[in-house]
Amino acid sequence: DHCIQYMVAVPLIRGELTAEDYEDAAAADPRIDGLRQKMEVIENPDFSRDYLDPDKRSIGNSVQVFFRDGSPTEKVVVEYPIGHPRRRKEGEPVLFEKFETSLRGKISEKNSGRILSLFADSPRLLDTPVDEFIDLFVV
Structure with missing residues (x-):
């Protein structure tokens, strides 16, 4: 469940x-493995360094998509993702929404x-x- 290629391919598709993914x-969707096979994961030494830095503890990542014709998207860089302690206030509503979604259909509406x-x-x-x-x- 921690394959970066899987975690990128599914939302692209x-x-x-x-959680259902x-x-x-x-996971049996053949498009996922097809897309995963086209991915290249490259370590960014700055991200690794900042993750290990106790004053930062960054969880930096970036993604850029290249299309068949060679044209790229902009590179998206996130140093502190939602849920990181430095973005706690931003993460709380997202977490609450995920919690609400996980209750829906599993527990009575009243409860x-x-x-x-x-x-x-x-x-x-x-x-x-x-x-x-x-x-x-x-x-």
């Missing part, structure tokens, strides 16, 4: 990468609403007895 049926409401109110969440909290996840 489907527009996003979700790691299921056998999704999903209760769970989301608890997570939106930290003091109330912390005051919720563990057994009551766990009961919200019972299908």
Whole structure:
């Protein structure tokens, strides 16, 4: 699940990468392996250095796509991805949305609403007895 080529190919094909994309049926899409075989992964020494630097702990990556006719996209560079401690505030809404999506269809709408409401109110969440909290996840 940590193959960089897979994690780039799937969103290029489907527009996003979700947990379902790691299921056998999704991974069996032959376009994924076809695209992965065309990729070249090159270490950027600056990214490696900054990752190991305790003052930075960057998780830098970049991507550039070259089309059949040789024309390229712009190179996109991200030094601190969403979810990195330096981008915590930006990451919280994205994480909350992913959490909400993961509840949908798996837990009743009523309980999903209760769970989301608890997570939106930290003091109330912390005051919720563990057994009551766990009961919200019972299908």
